[in-house]
Amino acid sequence: MNNQNNLNKQQREAVLEIESPVLIFAGAGSGKTRVLTQKIVHLIESNIYPAHKILSVTFTNKAATEMKTRVKSMLPEMNDSSLSIGTFHSIAARILRFEAQYLGYERSFTIYDTEDGKKLIKDIVKEMDLNASMYNARNILSIISSNKNNFVSPDELREKSKNPYETKMADIYEKYQERLINNNAMDFDELLLQPLYLFRDFPERLEFYRQRYQYILVDEYQDTNKPQFEFVKYLAGDHQRITVVGDDDQSIYGWRGADITNILEFEKTFPDANIIKLEQNYRSTKHILKAAHSVVKHNTKRSPKELWTDNNDGSLITLKQSEDERGEAKFIVSRIQRSYKSDNKKFGDFAILYRTNAQSRAIEEKLIHGTIPYSIVGGLKFFERKEIKDVLAYLRLIANVKDNISFERVVNFPTRGLGMTTIRKLSIRAGQLNQSLLEAMETTETLEIRPAQKEVMKKFKVLIDDLKSQSDSKPAVEICRSLIKEISLEAHYLNQNSEDEADRWNNVEELIRGIELFCDENPEAKLSDYLENVSLQTDLDRWNDAKDSITLMTVHSAKGLEFPVVFITGLEERLFPLRVNDEQDLDEERRLFYVAMTRAKEKVYLTHAQFRRRYGGDAPSYMMRSEFIDHIPSEILDEIKLPANKKISTGNYPDLEFWQANSYRGQKNKLAGDKQIEGEGDFKVNQIVDHKMWGRGKVLSIEGMGEKAKITVLFSGDIRKKLIAKYAGLKLLSS
DNA sequence: AAGCGAATACTTTTT
DNA sequence: GTATTCGCTT
Secondary structure, three states, X not given: OOOOOOOOHHHHHHHHOOOOOEEEEEOOOOOHHHHHHHHHHHHHHOOOOOHHHEEEEEOOHHHHHHHHHHHHHHOOOOOOOOOEEEEHHHHHHHHHHHHHHHHOOOOOOEEOOHHHHHHHHHHHHHHOOOOOOOOOXXXXXXXXXXXXXXXXXXXXXXXXXXXXXXXXXXXHHHHHHHHHHHOOEEOHHHHHHHHHHHHHHOHHHHHHHHHHOOEEEEOOHHHOEHHHHHHHHHHHOOOOOEEEEEOHHHOOOHHHOEOOHHHHHHHHHOOOOEEEEEOXXXXXXXXXXXXXXXXXXXXXXXXXXXXXXXXXXXXXXXXXXXXXXXXXXXHHHHHHHHHHHHOOOOHHHEEEEEOOHHHHHHXXXXXXXXXXXXXXXXXXXXXXXXXXXXXXXXXXXXXOOOOHHHHHHHOOOOOOOOOHHHXXXXXXXXXXHOOOHHHHHHHHHHOOOOHHHHHHHHHHHHHHHHHHHHOOOOOHHHHHHHHHHHOXXXXXXXXXXXXXXXXXXXXXXXXXXXXXXHHHHOOOOOHHHHHHHHHOOOHHHHOOOOOOOEEEEEHHHXXXXXXXXXXXXXXXOOOOOOOOOOHHHHHHHHHHHHHHHOOEEEEEEEEEEOEEOOOOOOOOEEOOEOHHHHHOOHHHEEEEOOOHHHOOOOOOOOOHHHHHHHOOOOOOOOOOOOOEEOOOOOOOOOOEEEEOOOEEEEEEEEEOOHHHOEEEEEEOOOEEEEEEHHHHOOEEEOO
């Protein structure tokens, strides 16, 4: 029997209370994962709730895996497949595979990611003959998503609309939903909504799942959105056997629909709830907690509380100002090298956190230069790489013949001579027959296309049909291997004699190894099981903390993790905090900073730069240091300032005025000294010009005459560009 | 139909 | 710096 002696009073109370609902406010580092795992163990050992009747929901697959491992280590004799632990999305997907037929779907449905959704929108916008720049796919998708998350249907949106634009938006939304069903596909939001329709319309299915999940635990409760709360309510609203853990100070997913009122609603839905607060922190030093609290306490809507710890004061928070992002990176690398040599630290002890993925580049460069091993989470994710998505699209099409998005992706990859015109004809046929594109290929013979195209089309159809017929009996990895052989993918990448293409092939090989691993671990799994697994996997899930390397990731990704030493970078206005529209946004940025700080056990470095390049080689912007820094008491800060000769002054930065004019704070007073001359005019060598994208530059050479002239311009940051006078839209500035 | 060069837009954060 | 799109050439 495991006992709870290693728990404090509140933790023990949270574990032992299993009769009435429990709402745990668990501050950062207060041992909530330990409470949740101990509670699961306790539920099983109390013999009231067998393992297979417990549902535990976490925020990431990684957290789920960790929890499973921990429970298993405490209950070695337990059958490991009996516990239901997973994210909302993966649990919903599992349910929907079984219940698809109730909902107008087939169990082989595909899960669409954001890119697939965007493509769907683009197709719709094109078909409706709307202006693609006005109806931006990304925007539309996020509008649709927030409507879905607020249970607003296309019809309701149309009724609410105040102008033609919004009406059109509702039309696109409606078509988008139709397409999802026609393609037998669900996006991430639909995955959460469909179980609610099932529970609402089929009471006997609801009853089944209520019996199935007799005790429910929810982690990171502050990040749940409305559909997720409804899901919990359906399952636990009746029996009231539920424990949720959350921390309002760590709510950082408001932009994704996370709804902090879910905490208030909890007490309404579960009126007898016990509220337990875990306020002792076991992770960080006193200084770290103080700095974290000094920022988050400025939030307006916040239940007042302060974590405390028995740990030492620890070292001061180091605050470093750098010239630019390269200097910042250099400082970080030198500190890690120093600490690695003298403090007996491993590389795995360090994490470098930033607000946006784009910031990783400069740091990576310096790490490569210093030959320090690092692993990066996020950014261009493995499963978002083109070559990976191409292979997966084939597999998705094999699993689900209605998936037109995947069809379009692979029908001419590798190129086999099926272009737009041919596919358009096929598409019209599919529309007439009310079939998917692949299904309509059955009628290739009667299409008005050239014989060569007919031949290729038939071959393609046979290829997919053939692999499909094997997909139920053979493991996914074999299907994948046959596919790659059939389409000669290896030759396609390796015959081009290009390093990039060879890299792509390496990635495909890594994908195959991944599929193989999955098949070994899940011998019963079919192709669609593998596909579901990949669709819901995040980059974080692939991150391996056993490897001894520095971790680079966004603050969002870092939630739930801990490291001895943490660098929080880019602490500048308009970066961290990022663009802020209202007080609510700023509150969330403060919580984000709080999350970043509380990842650290021993030491925090805060860094900011005077100048930062926003895009590739753009002129650097002048950056103000973050207001968060000013909220930290100076007595716990150890500030390393820039040497006086590196401080900004017009002497060191001849273009300072220009940069300031281009930065946010200086936007109001555009540079007055330069006279702007409209039109093409006469370009001369050494002429100073202004470009919309690259800013101010100097003309190096001119080829040709008039509007067709090719002009080579040197822009700030050693960027050379060859531009055509007619299109470049260059403005002449007096030199 | 496909491949190239050039211009454009884009970056929050993620299941 | 990357993804994407467009126009032009073959």
